Amino acid sequence: MSGRGSQVIRTRHQKLEELRRLGIEPFAYEYDVTAHAAEARAAFEAAEAAGELVDGKGQDVRLGGRLVSFRTHGKVTFADLQDASGRIQLYFRRNDLGEKAYDRLDLLDIGDWIGVAGHLFRTRMGEVTVHVTSYELLAKSLRPLPLGKEEVDPETGERIVHGGFADIEQRYRQRYADLAVNPHVREVFIKRTRIVRAMREFLDARGYLEVETPILQPLYGGASARPFITHHNALDMPLYLRIADELYLKRLIVGGLERVYEIGKDFRNEGIDRTHNPEFTMLEFYEAFADYRRMMTVVEDLMVHLVRTVTGGPLEITYQGITLNFQPPYPRLPYLDALKEYGNIDVNAMDDAALRDAVKSFGAEDVESMSRPKLMDELFKELVEPHLQQPVFIIDFPLELSPLAKPKRGAPDLVERFELMVAGREIANAFSELNDPIDQRQRFEAQVRLREQGDEEAQTLDEDYIRALEYGMPPTGGVGIGVDRLVMLLTDQPSIRDVILFPTMRPE
């Protein structure tokens, strides 16, 4: 709270002054920690099981962490300390600490960082606890954390949190507090890091080179989206934040790097909802001499590796109550067949007007100006995607929707492209990359015409990229994977904001 400040905050400031008056520095410089809470507990239990304890007294430890609860009983006090590994109970006794140090516990608050030294023991109630013989304040907390009280259900053994930090808006705005008080939130982000690390392991092991390409680009491309625009002062020119890495990574294939990948932020200037954040993380990888069919098997192998990373072995996960099985091979379902099967849309039997009527029937906007492929895309999103729960490759998309993909062998209106769909969402998007510079120029020109007709998401003509293709790009398979959405899937989170540490928000 601003202004006069709350009673709680005022009290903490008073304690801070009192500490300074006593010559105690409330913001320490270091503490020599010998273990984490979880290690200390495990070590005690091992010693106990081996019968090594004398008078029930365990190892000496020095722990650092945050005070998360406090129970005073006159001349004895219990507290809980939380560090990165979890929580452990602390036991302070006046006789052991001395009167002065014991009384100064009054100057501590929940949320303070402290260091404690003492030995481990097990209480009458059976809890492994640190019998504290000395403690130090490491950092005073001047603002109360929204910590709830925890209870363990005696029947199920589950932790029940009373009160706590539930306001969704404040949890996103103050992620530091969310992380500090909600262990399951910490778990999600730890898993996210493991998943991204597993992606690197997988690609590194297959000889892919991790690279970094420009985020600030003079032209943006590689996807259909509106960009963020910024300005370079010294060059006095506009620059765009990238919407995709694609065109730069393929330039590296031209350069002979053969297998490259990048994991990085892309930026798209569009709405925010459960599956869209303006900045998001994308994995793209490209492999020379491969076509989209080969890339499907790479994606299957990658998914197996990632699912196993999360589950520890099994290939089934639950997403929002639905069990998903990632055992390959995943079905290959042609785009037009999917439209027919799930949407009852037989594209070959319907003229543009019939398609347009079908799109209108579910109330889309700007239907009159849509091209035939755009209409098909609308129908696909509306009628087909919700049915695609179990992993499936949708293959062979209409050419106009895919200006960077190679025409399908034997079907020139289609391209060799697949999307891996899971839980009704696109997880991966991939092509046999278009490496014919003459065809690529024509595709760009078609995009420019669409742009001139008002399609703000149509791509721009990138002359330098054409020049690169003119030098010669080998046949190449490329894949893009939205990392945030994949992490949502693998951590069973309903919103992209639950897997981004600091999601984009309007200012308070």
Added chain:
RNA sequence: GGGCCGAUAGCUCAGCUGGCAGAGCAGGGGCCUUUUAAGCCCACGGUCCUGGGUUCGAGUCCCAGUCGGCCCA
């Protein structure tokens, strides 16, 4: 962009047809040397999201706005 819902103590929430703004937890003062949502007693704590309006009287009703959530586009 549209619809619905929400915003009240530091936190989690209640507050009916308009009538003195509440509870639990946290925080403060007591008692308590193995407790664990510790317990018992006492006192304290409010820009009811913001701005208008209706009314004798608004947390409550009306209008506009801010921020957020869900659904739709």
